[in-house]
Amino acid sequence: MLRKSLLLSAALAAAAATACQPASARSLVDIDLIDRDAGRWLPEYPHHGRTYVPGEPGHRYAVRLTNTTGERLLVVLSVDGVNAVDGRTAHPSQAGYVLGPWQSTEIAGWRKSMDDVAQFYFTDLPDSYAARTGRPDNVGVIGIAVFRESQPRYYQPPYSPPRPYPDYPRGLDEARAKSSNAPAAAEREASAAADASSSRREMAQQQIGTGHGAREWAPVSSTEFVRASSRPTQVTQLRYDALDSLVAMGVLPPPYRYWGGDEPRAFPGAFVPDPPNG
Numbered sequence: 001m002l003r004k005s006l007l008l009s010a011a012l013a014a015a016a017a018t019a020c021q022p023a024s025a026r027s028l029v030d031i032d033l034i035d036r037d038a039g040r041w042l043p044e045y046p047h048h049g050r051t052y053v054p055g056e057p058g059h060r061y062a063v064r065l066t067n068t069t070g071e072r073l074l075v076v077l078s079v080d081g082v083n084a085v086d087g088r089t090a091h092p093s094q095a096g097y098v099l100g101p102w103q104s105t106e107i108a109g110w111r112k113s114m115d116d117v118a119q120f121y122f123t124d125l126p127d128s129y130a131a132r133t134g135r136p137d138n139v140g141v142i143g144i145a146v147f148r149e150s151q152p153r154y155y156q157p158p159y160s161p162p163r164p165y166p167d168y169p170r171g172l173d174e175a176r177a178k179s180s181n182a183p184a185a186a187e188r189e190a191s192a193a194a195d196a197s198s199s200r201r202e203m204a205q206q207q208i209g210t211g212h213g214a215r216e217w218a219p220v221s222s223t224e225f226v227r228a229s230s231r232p233t234q235v236t237q238l239r240y241d242a243l244d245s246l247v248a249m250g251v252l253p254p255p256y257r258y259w260g261g262d263e264p265r266a267f268p269g270a271f272v273p274d275p276p277n278g
Contacts, residue, residue: 028069028234029099029146034106036060044238047251053240054252055122057208062106062120063142067099074098074147074225076232077107079120079210080130081138085111089135092145092232098225110212114220119213122240128209139209141239145232149225205249207242 033042037059045052055061063084067073075097076083078090084107085095099105109117110129125131130139246252 027236028067028073028148029075029144029236030066030068031142031144031236031238032064032066033142033238033240034062034064036062036108045246045251047249051238052246052251053238054243054246055208055240057122057124057242060108060119060121060213062108064104064106065097065099065144066104067102070101072098072100072149072225074149074227076145076147078141078143078145079110080128081135081141082130082133087133090143092235096145096147098223108218109216111220112215114222115217116215117218119216121211121213122208122242123211125206125209127211129212130209132212136209140206140241141237143235143237146234146236148228148233150228205241205245207245208240
């Protein structure tokens, strides 16, 4: 039985150890990034099965979390592979924020106490909090692990119809199944290795991370939350980097340029000139 934990309202939590699993088809929680200095939502761009967001170095940002359901949910937030609440290397079993039904909130920084945070801001990779604390491997990724809340259940014994004959021996079938699954398993391992190699190439180009900025008033309160499962129902990741890095990776096309100056042009004229004097 999962133990109860004290959490922060809009709030914090810790519970039994968990393992990640893929996000469900329908998102329980939407995640967006807000550029606080520009006052706008940052656009998202899909590329090779991932979602990328361009960040402006020096700009403060917030992670906006929106509960799309009518139930309470626990969200464990990871920034650059670091838990945004307790500062440990992130794992789904750790502390997180509890969202009420249909609630939307903005997380503006690293949690320093029940009253304040250190602001998130885009910065050069060596200046990122993760790199400065010796954990640069996951810089450039913001993720959430979402858990449903446990509800009271009433036990009902499963119905087992009588069986007039003994079960059919399954040893041979299981051996055949394992044999047929071997090639598929090898293909999955090869695919995973290729994905890991691609990820390493992309991470080698990473330019920016998330800094540990000025303190900001951001009070929270504690609440109780019991996870319905030891595994998250949803895991979602956003990758971010500087705009020119995303262009170099092929996530975005090069910015449009007007080639002026001395280069020859097919239509050099602009508007009707005045006639000459005289």
